[in-house]
Amino acid sequence: MSSRGHVVLQPAYFTSSIYVKALRDDITTLVHTFHERYQQDNTKPFALFKTLWNGQGWKWMHFRVFDSRTRETFLSTTIRLFLERMVKTEAPFTRTVALFALYTFFNTQPTSSAPTLYTLSNIPIPVDHYNSLIVLPTALTTAHLAPLQPFASYAIGSLVNASVFHLLPSSELGALNPREVPREIFVEEGLIDSNQPKKKWHTSKRDKVIKARTALDAVGRSLEQASPAPEARRTALRYEEQKGRLLREIGSDATNLREASEGVAQRLREAQEEQGENVQAWAGLARVETALESAGGMLRLHSSG
Structure with a gap:
């Protein structure tokens, strides 16, 4: 034993x-x-x-x-x-x-x-x-x-x-071993150590969630600045409904996040088809589609649009 x-x-x-x-x-x-x-x-x-x-x-x-x-x-x-x-x-x-x-x-x-x-x-x-x-x-x-x-x-x-x-x-x-103390830096969960630069090619799930929220807020601001016509207001309400759904999905697996992101874009496309091409809010649709394309199907902040 x-x-x-x-x-x-x-x-x-x-x-x-x-x-x-x-x-x-x-x-x-x-x-x-x-x-x-x-x-x-x-x-x-x-x-x-x-x-x-x-x-x-x-x-x-x-x-x-x-x-x-x-x-x-x-x-x-x-x-x-x-x-x-x-x-x-x-x-x-x-x-x-x-x-x-x-x-x-x-x-x-x-x-x-x-x-x-x-x-x-x-x-x-x-x-x-x-x-x-x-x-x-x-x-x-x-x-x-x-x-x-x-x-x-x-x-x-x-x-x-x-x-x-x-x-x-x-x-x-620097003859002492280790050269400097502390040698290992403890970072509490959820905090970012500003002294440790991130690798540019790596995007964490947390970063994707933050960028998705930022993109949603940007689209919302675009809709708020659009024409106050009833059609635009209805479009904004539809967007808010889909935004709420997406935010509920954020934090779960990537498949749900991708489906929710595509749902937002699809609702905006349907509204565009119903109301025509002359509504100012479609700048928001262009932003969403560009974000989806650049993020592999999940909303994230994009510099264009």
Whole structure:
């Protein structure tokens, strides 16, 4: 008898926008909360940080995933997001809080759990970011930031002496893997990702429905602008009846949509035969026939007509 399967998060989850965006927001919350509390009492900065770290649930982060393959991506992505708040373009206070978070997260990896969990032994960092990190304590000299300086110096010295930093080429060369995070962009159903250009030769069912509705609205406007004679008004009423039928069919299979589209055109042809060629509304018929011909039997928006 086979053993019961286990649900395992795939590594791609931790490089996707779902995880990356949420963690970035959490890091920002940690920074802001620490800043508020630090303004009230800055006598023991790192003790205050540990209180917030535990209180916000960061101490449970290491138990989010246990599969070694996925855990490696989880750890490297999390550390990378701490590092990105430590670059020299960030405010010194933010950089220091991110340093505290990196130091705490890296040094609290479980080493005596059963079963044994995968742990990171080094921290990849571009050489330019490393150089700016090493001199961070020199930026903490103002009266407001001075209480942070000895703790920042200790955290950096501890990590450097343990040789945990793995130096990579300069950040402008994109040596981190993946080059950018998030790598996978999650798009909710029904929304379009504007960053992903569509292939010109592919038309989705949703696009066809939108174009069909647009074409119907265009024909309706043409009929409204036609002569107010009784014949034209009757033609407009017939059109509205057929339009309602077509809209009810939209969203079903292509065969029904094609039949409904042809029904609209056929009703307009019959009305033309009954009332003659001099009714202005027949511009609408020409538009419908052109749309049908160009869309393979289904109404869609067409630039001519």
